Each structure stands twice: as structure tokens, then as C-alpha cells.
Amino acid sequence: MSNSADKLRALGLAVIQTENQAIATLQDRIGDAFVQACEFMLKSQGRIVVIGMGKSGHIGSKIAATLASTGSPAFFVHPGEASHGDLGMITPKDVVLALSNSGETEEILVILPLIKRLNIPLISLTGNKHSSLAKAATVNIDVSVEKEACPLGLAPTSSTTAALVMGDALAIALLEAKGFNAEDFARSHPGGKLGRRLLLLVRDIMHTGDEIPIIPTTATLRDALIEMTRKSLGMTTIVDKGRHVVGIFTDGDLRRALDKQVDIHSTITEVMTTSSKTITANCLAVDALTIMQTYQITVLLVVETEQTLIGVLHMHDLLRARVV
Numbered sequence: 001m002s003n004s005a006d007k008l009r010a011l012g013l014a015v016i017q018t019e020n021q022a023i024a025t026l027q028d029r030i031g032d033a034f035v036q037a038c039e040f041m042l043k044s045q046g047r048i049v050v051i052g053m054g055k056s057g058h059i060g061s062k063i064a065a066t067l068a069s070t071g072s073p074a075f076f077v078h079p080g081e082a083s084h085g086d087l088g089m090i091t092p093k094d095v096v097l098a099l100s101n102s103g104e105t106e107e108i109l110v111i112l113p114l115i116k117r118l119n120i121p122l123i124s125l126t127g128n129k130h131s132s133l134a135k136a137a138t139v140n141i142d143v144s145v146e147k148e149a150c151p152l153g154l155a156p157t158s159s160t161t162a163a164l165v166m167g168d169a170l171a172i173a174l175l176e177a178k179g180f181n182a183e184d185f186a187r188s189h190p191g192g193k194l195g196r197r198l199l200l201l202v203r204d205i206m207h208t209g210d211e212i213p214i215i216p217t218t219a220t221l222r223d224a225l226i227e228m229t230r231k232s233l234g235m236t237t238i239v240d241k242g243r244h245v246v247g248i249f250t251d252g253d254l255r256r257a258l259d260k261q262v263d264i265h266s267t268i269t270e271v272m273t274t275s276s277k278t279i280t281a282n283c284l285a286v287d288a289l290t291i292m293q294t295y296q297i298t299v300l301l302v303v304e305t306e307q308t309l310i311g312v313l314h315m316h317d318l319l320r321a322r323v324v
Contacts, residue, residue, distance in 0.1 A: 014149075015149040015157070018147065018148075018149040018157075018158055019149050019157065019158050019161045021146065021158075022145040022146070022158040022159075022161060022162045023161065023162065023165050025145070025146070025162075026143065026162060026165060026166060026169075029141060029142050029143070029166070030169065033139050033140060033141050033142070034141055034169070034170070034173075036138075036139045037097075037123045037139045037141060037170060038170060038173050038174060038177065040095050040121040040123060040138065040139065041072060041095050041097075041123075041170070041174055042174060042177055042178070044093065044094065044095045044121075045093045046073075046091050046092075046093030046094035046095070047073040047074055047075060047091075047093075047094050047095075048064070048067055048072055048073065048074035048094070048095050048096075048097055049074070049075065049076075049077055049089070049090050049094050049095070049096045049097070050063055050064040050067075050074060050075070050076045050077070050096075050097045050098075050099070051076070051077050051078070051079045051096065051097070051098050051099070051108060051111075052076075052079070052098065052099035052100065052105075052108075053078075053079055053080065053100070053105045053107050053108065054105075054156075055156040055160050056099040056100055056101060056105070056156070056160065056163065057076075057078060057079075057099075058160075059099060059160050059163050059164045059167065060076055060097070060099045060167075061076040062164065062167070063097070063099075063163075063164065063167030063168075063170075063171065064076040066167065066168060066171045067167075067170075067171045067174070070171050070172065070174070070175040071174070071175055071178050072171065072174045072175075072178070074097075075089075077089055077090070079105070079107040079108045079110075079111055080107045090115070090118060090120070091118075092118050092119065092120060093120075094118075094120055095120060095121045095122075095123065096115055096120060096121070096122045096123065097123045097124075097125070097170075098122060098123070098124045098125070098133060098137070099124075099125045099126075099163055100124070100125075100126055100131070100133050101126065101127040101128075101143075101156060101159045101160075101163070102126070102127065102128060102131060103124070103126035103127065103128040103129075103130075103131020103132060103133040103134045104128075104131055104132055104133070105133070108133060109132055109133065112132075112133070112136050116136070121138045121139070122136065122137045122138045122139075123137060123138065123139045123140075123141070124136075124137035124139070124140045124141070125140075125141050125143045125163050125166055125167070126140060126141075126142070126143065126144075127142075127143055127144040127145065127159050127162075128144065129142050129144070141166060143159070143162045143163050143166050144159075144162075145158040145159050145162050146158075200284065200285040200286070200321055200323060201281065201282060201283065201284060201285060202279055202280070202281050202282070202283050202284070202285055202287075202288050202300075202302055202311075202313055203281035203282065203302075203311070204285070204321075205285060205313065205317045205318070205320070205321045206281065206302050206311035206312060206313045206317065207233070207311055207312045207313070207314070207317070208310065208311045211231065211312075212231070212237065212309070212311060212312050213227050213228060213230070213231035213233055213235060213236035213237060213312065214227070214236065214237045214238075214239060214309065215227050215236055215237070215238055215239075215268060216238070216239065216240070216241070217238055217239070217240055217246055217267075217268070217269055218267070219238070219267070219268045220264070220265050220266060220267060220268060221257065221262065221263070221264050221265065221266050221267075221268055221271060222264045222265060223268065224236050224238075224249045224254075224268050225254070225264075228249075228251075228254075233299065233312060233314050234250060234251045234298070234299070234314075235248055235249060235250040235251065235299050235312075236248070236249050237276075237301060237309055237312065238268055238269065238272050239309055242308070243308055243309050244306060244307045244308055244309070245276060245278065245301055245303060245307045245308075245309050246269070246272075246274070247268075247269065247272035247273055247274045247276060248272060248273050248276035248299075248301065249268060249271065249272045249273065250273065250299070253271055253272065253273055256271075257271045276301050277291060277295055277297060277300055277301070278300060278301045278302070278303045278307065279291060279300045279301075279302055279303075279313065280302065280303065280304070281302050281304075281310060281311060285313075285318060285321060285323045286323055288300050288313055288318065289315075289318050289323055289324060292315055292318075298314060298315040298316075299312060299313065299314050299315070300312070300313045301313075
């Protein structure tokens with residue numbers, strides 16, 4: 001069993017070493033052809049249309065998705081479907097990025113004349129710079145590998161890894177050149193955690209109106225308990241006649257009051273906390289989380305100018321919004 005385990009580990013390590021070497025050789029391929037390809041894509045007024053068959057198609061689909069999510073409009077077209085109508089998706093404003101390790105993929109070669117007729121840039125990623133596709137391309141980027149990680153030399157392994165890495169290099173180069181930032185990324189990923197962290201504002205999830213636990217400065221401890229029970233946020237705000245924040249009374253304040261055997265009919269201003277933490281409604285929800293974590297609190301008062309209360313934000317609201 002031990003010998004078998006050692007052999008499996010050795011085989012896995014050999015694959016990683018082979019593919020690692022394939023990636024390392026790509027460093028010398030980031031030359032004029034790479035720069036030209038980036039310039040064509042940057043100048044395009046349309047989209048980047050990625051095509052590829054088989055395993056190259058799977059890699060191409062992922063590259064298209066990466067380009068699209070990093071600020072370069074792109075989509076994948078299956079070359080087999082392209083010759084049966086989908087070629088109409090390609091416009092004279094687009095750029096085509098074709099993947100083929102051999103450079104002789106029949107389904108791609110069949111549609112080359114149609115792409116040429118559109119007079120649009122054709123960028124190819126091939127493992128053979130002397131292939132038909134490479135020669136037909138406006139720009140060819142060499143992604144050839146010394147050998148596949150597959151011991152039979154048949155299953156695309158190192159070659160698909162090399163193509164994927166070069167695709168990532170193109171996408172990130174374009175991202176940097178366009179000044180695409182984290183907020184731009186978040187806008188295209190509103191359902192993801194980054195999108196929520198960078199786009200969600202306090203006003204989007206805070207409690208407002210009748211949901212806010214609120215009592216006047218003339219209220220008693222008993223009044224505070226009733227309001228806390230009604231609103232179920234474990235606290236209540238205390239405001240003056242102009243709705244300006246005077247203080248806050250929390251479950252922690254209640255425990256301390258009970259420990260001191262404070263009369264339940266005492267005025268709330270005698271037992272409230274005056275140094276309550278606040279935030280404005282236009283702040284990011286993630287900033288509210290940072291404040292809560294820094295001060296080890298579970299609630300923030302949302303205020304406008306002059307500490308006018310407009311809302312309350314609880315840690316549970318951040319949890320429900322999946323900001324945490």
C-alpha cells in the first residue's frame with residue numbers, strides 16, 4: 001500500500017512539474033505579438049469573440065468569462081455552431097481570439113474566410129506557429145509546450161494550461177491598461193461577496209421609521225425596556241425633541257443597571273451610554289462592519305448632520321446581507 005501511495009504521489013508531482021515548466025516557458029512569449037494582441041483588443045469598439053474546439057473550447061470559454069468579468073466585453077462562440085448560423089454574432093467591430101493547439105482545427109479553418117471577409121483582427125493562440133491558423137492570424141501568440149503531462153502524450157494537459165495562463169495574461173494586461181478597479185469588478189459581480197462589500201450601502205439595509213427603537217430623554221428605564229422588547233434589537237436610542245442623538249441604552253447597560261439595583265422608574269438619562277458610535281447612511285456596509293469589529297459592538301446609529309437620527313444598523317443586518 002505504501003509503495004502504491006508513493007507512486008501516486010510521484011505521478012502527481014511529475015504532472016505539476018511538467019505543467020510548471022510549460023508555464024515558465026511562456027515568460028519568453030510575452031513579446032511584440034502579445035503587445036499587438038492587447039492593442040487590437042483595446043482599440044476594439046465591439047467585443048472579443050473567443051472560439052475553440054474540444055478542450056481548447058473549454059479553455060476559450062473560461063478566457064471569455066475572465067475577459068468579460070475584468071472589463072473587456074467578450075463571449076465564446078463554438079466554431080462548429082458558427083458555420084451553421086452563429087457566425088452572425090460576430091460584427092465588423094469585434095476582435096476574434098481563436099484557440100487551437102495544432103492550429104489545424106478543421107471547424108476553425110472552415111470559418112476563417114468568413115472572419116477575413118469581415119476584415120477584423122484575428123488573434124490566435126496556437127502550439128504551432130507554422131500552422132494554417134497561425135499564418136492566417138493577424139497576430140499569433142505561441143503557446144507551444146515541450147510535452148504534455150499525459151504520459152501517452154495524447155490528452156491535452158500542459159497545452160491547455162499554457163493557453164489558459166496566456167489568456168489570463170491578456171485579460172489582466174487589458175484590465176490594468178483600462179484602469180479597471182475593484183469597484184468596477186464589483187459592479188459586474190453584484191451577487192458575489194466582493195460586490196456586496198463594495199456596493200452595499202448602510203442605507204440599503206438599515207432599520208428606519210417605526211423599526212427604530214427610540215425614546216425621549218424624559219423616558220424611564222421601564223419605558224426603555226418596553227421599547228427594546230417591541231423592536232427586538234437589544235437596544236434603544238435616546239433622542240431630544242429635535243431627534244438629535246443623546247445616548248443609547250443596550251442589553252449591556254441593562255445588566256449593569258440591574259447589578260447596581262437601579263430603580264426601574266429611574267430616568268433613562270441616568271443609566272444610558274452617551275458615547276454611542278454613529279455612521280452615515282451613504283457609508284459602505286463593510287465600513288460599518290469594521291467599526292463594529294474595532295469597538296466590539298453590535299449596533300450603530302445612523303445619523304445625518306448634527307447627529308440627527310435616521311436609522312439603526314445591527315450586526316444581524318450585515319449577516320443577513322452576507323457582508324460578513
